[in-house]
Amino acid sequence: MPAKYLEIRWHGRAGQGAKSASQMLAESALEQGKFVQAFPEYGAERTGAPMKAFTRIGDTPILVRAVIEKPDIVIVIDDTLLSPDIVSGLDEKEGVLLVNSVRSFDWIRNKTGFKGKICKVPATDIALEEIKRGVPNTVMLGALVKITGVVPLEAIESRIEKMFLSKFGEEVVNANKRALKRGFEEVQCEEV
């Protein structure tokens, strides 16, 4: 294949911030001088409906506009969505499955049948503690940065400031930064 991009597929429920996270990652990567693309897959457009979002990051312009069928990373923001379908196209040698869950690795493996690298972080709990709202996406971004190093943590922090400071004030910014950092620190991975 000509160009290779880092391809991330997000699974969540509408309202959990998968779309925002996919975009925030793209914005951070652009600030790091990368070519980026992020887009959601809309279905029923109602809160709670399963939805997907996609982020591509590359050193050359992103040309492919199709949905991501062979992701490098699958991020699941809601573990009630776990099923064998969710890891469709994810390579068991190279790919990573990152899940927001308080459950065990065995439970996640059981639900998905995925034999590759699994990472998990209790992102909703962390979000509730730090942001006081069950919006786990910034925690997931922190975990993703730890696993992949795709952008430095500071790049996401600076996006958080740009997005939230004027709109919601310093408290919200700091809460999100703490959530991000805890995602980075508290993500656990299991390779087989």
Place this chain on the structure above:
Amino acid sequence: MMNIDLKKSKAVTGAEAVANAMRQIEPHVVAAYPITPQTPIVEYFAKFVADGVVRTEMIPVESEHSAMSAVVGAAAAGARAMTATSANGLALMHEIVYIAASSRLPIVMPVVNRALSGPINIHCDHSDAMAERDSGWIQLFAETNQEAYDLTILAIRLAEHEDVRLPVMVNLDGFILSHGVEPVEFLPDEVVKEFVGKPKRVYPLLDTENPVTYGPLDLYDYYFEHKRQQVEAMEHAKKLFPKVAEEFEKISGRKYDFVEPYKLDDAEYVMVALGSTNSTIKYVVDWMREEGFKVGALKIWMFRPFPKEKIQYYLNGRKAVVVLDRSASFGAEAPLYEAIKSALYEATIRPRIGSYVYGLGGRDIVPEHIRKAFMDAIEGNLLVDEQRYLGLRE
């Protein structure tokens, strides 16, 4: 391909990019129907109005039919007027879309291309734009968010040129571009303002010293002559587009044309398409070129007026041409295919040609589909009268 400076770019959706073009253009009037099937373009723009960022008179109307009517009235009065819509909204405007063109009102309207009902579908295809194909509007199609932004600005100058005076639709693919984030390099506000300038008022209704009539009864005595003038205006649009594009290049460094060739110099097999799918086609061209296949692509930027001469220039003598359509014409050939095939009638060395319909109602198109169509061409497996489908279950 458009080179953009990542350092100067922002990651934004197509809707946000277009809304910012409108902010910089700062039309006197924007009328829009504010709920579904409206797009975030109008949502962003309404915020600019509410925040006092622009001085535009924003008219929230009760339907798209009224949106286009209000914009027609404003433009006839001498204002620079814009609106934006999508899918069934455009269909509801249909009657007044024709009136805008026949009244020679230079309205610029971004259209987020989405499937027409029914069955009900909100996703991308070109059926909405194709339903207005013969309305007398200039139709431009963007491949990227950058192009959607640039073409919206460029369209103002083309529409308002005194030898053209025609409305322009700037088409961008629904969701894929409108809700997809990618880098866009914005021009400085003052540069855009200087480029679009002040609109030249031509027979404004509000000039009460020199009263004029818009929308008169025009029966068998003069209707035909007026239609002939619309035909002529499209010819003028064709003549003037390169000049406007050249001036846009001066302020942006980005060069627009009727079509964009991609790796065509020695290409034997050429794919032709409208809109965002051209990106994925370029990816497949790169991929297949690495394997030694002489493939290339021709993107259509301007669909109306149809740039027949450019198409003949680029396609004459190729071994085969594959045309991709994101809409169907039931009982006839797909719109782009029909136009390309007709243009090739006069080619001295006619390529083999094949028609592929894809992506209706937002069905995804993946590189493998495009490769399959190219391989059909390479293997000599194209039938001029057979419409084929990519990504369809049969």
